[in-house]
Amino acid sequence: MQAFAYASPSSLKEAIGLLAERWGEADILAGGTDLLSLMKDYIHTPQRVVNIKGIKELGGIEKTAAGLRIGALVTLAELLASADVRAEYPALTQAARGVASPQIRNMGTVGGDLCQRPRCWYFRLGFGLLAIKDGRSLARDGDNRYHAIFGNQGPACFVSASSFGPPLVALNARVKLAGPKGQRELPVEKFFVTPQSESEREIALRPNEILTEILIPAAAGVRNATYEVRQRETLDWPLATASVALAMKGAAVASARVVLGHVAPTPWRAVQAEKVLAGKGLTAAVIEKAAEAAVADATPLSGNGYKVQLARVAVKRALEAARGKA
Numbered sequence: 001m002q003a004f005a006y007a008s009p010s011s012l013k014e015a016i017g018l019l020a021e022r023w024g025e026a027d028i029l030a031g032g033t034d035l036l037s038l039m040k041d042y043i044h045t046p047q048r049v050v051n052i053k054g055i056k057e058l059g060g061i062e063k064t065a066a067g068l069r070i071g072a073l074v075t076l077a078e079l080l081a082s083a084d085v086r087a088e089y090p091a092l093t094q095a096a097r098g099v100a101s102p103q104i105r106n107m108g109t110v111g112g113d114l115c116q117r118p119r120c121w122y123f124r125l126g127f128g129l130l131a132i133k134d135g136r137s138l139a140r141d142g143d144n145r146y147h148a149i150f151g152n153q154g155p156a157c158f159v160s161a162s163s164f165g166p167p168l169v170a171l172n173a174r175v176k177l178a179g180p181k182g183q184r185e186l187p188v189e190k191f192f193v194t195p196q197s198e199s200e201r202e203i204a205l206r207p208n209e210i211l212t213e214i215l216i217p218a219a220a221g222v223r224n225a226t227y228e229v230r231q232r233e234t235l236d237w238p239l240a241t242a243s244v245a246l247a248m249k250g251a252a253v254a255s256a257r258v259v260l261g262h263v264a265p266t267p268w269r270a271v272q273a274e275k276v277l278a279g280k281g282l283t284a285a286v287i288e289k290a291a292e293a294a295v296a297d298a299t300p301l302s303g304n305g306y307k308v309q310l311a312r313v314a315v316k317r318a319l320e321a322a323r324g325k326a
Contacts, residue, residue, distance in 0.1 A: 001039040008051040012058070012210065016180055018050045019208040023201065028052055028210060030073060031107040034116040043117075043126060058111075058212055061085065067218040072111025072211045079110060089216065091167035091224040091243050094321075098228045098238065099163060111211045113164050114175070114191065115203060118265075119237055120147065120158035128198050130155045144301040146239070149308055150264035152299060156194050159262045160202065165192060166243040166261035167226050169269070173216040179209035188214070192266035202265060222247050225321035228261075229310045238262045240307050242270075242294070242314035244322050246277070253277045258294060258318075263311050270294035273315060282323040291316040 009015040020026040027046040029035055030053065038044040052058060058073040063084045070079070076096045079085055086093050099105055117123070122131035122138045131138040132155060139147050139157035147157045168188040175191050177184050191204050205211060224245040228238040241261035247254045256277040258270040273294035280286045294315040298308045 002042065002045045004039075004046055005048040006051065007048060008054055010054050012055055012178055012212065015050055015052050015055060015210060016178060016208065018048065019210070020048075021208055023207045025207070026050055028115075030112045031075065031104075031109045033104050033108045034112060038117060041124065041126075043124065052210065058210075065218075066215075068216045070110055070214040070216070072109060072213055074110045076105040076108050076110070076113075080105070088219045089167075089171065089224065090321075091170060091226040091245065092164065094226040095163045095167050095228070095241075095243070098226075098230070098241075100236075110164060110214060113162050114168075114188075114214075115205060115211060116161050118158035118202060119161045123158060129158070129195060129200075129202070130198055131157070132198075140301060143303060145303040147301055147304055148264045149295075149298045149300040149304055149311070150260065150268045151194055151266065152264070152301065154194065154196060156196075156202075156265040157301065158202075158265055160192055160264065160266050161237060162192070162261070162267070163238075163241075165267040166241055166259040167224070167245075168214065168216065169267045170243040170245040170257045170259045171216050171219060171222075171224060172245070172257065173214055175214055176212045177205060177209045178212050179206060183212070185215075189267070189269070194265040219245070223322040225318045227314045227317035227321060229314050240310040240314050242311065242318040243267075244315070244318045246282075246319075246322050251281050253280055253282065258290070258315060260294065260311055260314070263298075263307055270315065272296055277319075282319065287316055287319045287323070290319060 007018050026048045029051040059071040062069045080096050173188045226243040228241040243259045245257045256274045258273040260268040273290040276290040276293045291312045295308050295312045
């Protein structure tokens with residue numbers, strides 16, 4: 001990899017001061033499970049790497065009256081070991097279990113998962129985030145079997161690689177970001193963005209900011225679940241996922257959030273499915289109708305039409321799992 005300067009600050013303020021105002025000059029090192037491979041392949045060539053592992057305030061899982069705080073440096077293994085997460089947020093536990101590699105579970109962080117770059121093979125081979133060559137989209141015109149079936153009308157055809165993005169959006173979580181001008185909060189749903197040019201990123205994090213923590217509202221009584229469809233159970237990214245969070249009023253759904261993953265450049269809200277569920281009981285017929293509504297607006301590319309059926313099944317299975325937690 002290209003030579004770089006290395007810094008290991010002990011405070012958040014010091015770490016922010018080591019970042020840059022433009023992408024590409026400095027990179028943050030947390031678990032390193034994504035960054036190191038990007039650097040080895042010369043996709044990222046930072047002048048400086050800022051190791052934030054020693055910043056204690058970025059760790060820990062805390063239950064509060066308002067909900068749950070998860071530090072950005074919490075590992076997947078720590079998340080899986082948390083009784084509070086298992087009891088109230090099974091959608092997160094199920095997403096974490098999908099990451100089968102013990103190495104990634106022990107090194108990868110929740111914040112890193114939200115910030116990881118797309119797994120699009122055109123991007124990973126150096127053709128850029130949007131994979132445009134000679135004015136043509138390599139993904140749209142080439143091998144796109146793993147690309148987006150939603151939100152692909154513009155130049156972005158990659159899919160968000162985040163495992164925790166869909167369940168966190170379903171749970172209406174927020175992220176805290178810290179930069180030289182102080183802290184700001186964003187809904188996780190707005191943290192993910194669809195870039196329109198190569199100068200943009202797929203997340204709302206600025207080059208001189210650090211994601212510090214995730215805040216999830218209390219979910220007692222909210223039925224939530226995640227279901228993933230994979231080609232292999234070993235280390236691999238899902239082909240399609242669905243996360244659901246259902247606020248109940250008796251036996252009926254008072255409100256629903258249904259979010260698809262690995263099918264769009266961002267975690268994708270299935271708003272039509274949410275409308276189908278609102279005010280209804282979780283019968284087999286309602287679940288089937290919601291699953292159909294979730295994929296009604298899909299726009300598959302030439303080689304990924306099979307993902308429509310996988311997404312439909314993922315929604316159905318996630319809703320069945322949530323129903324089973326009555």
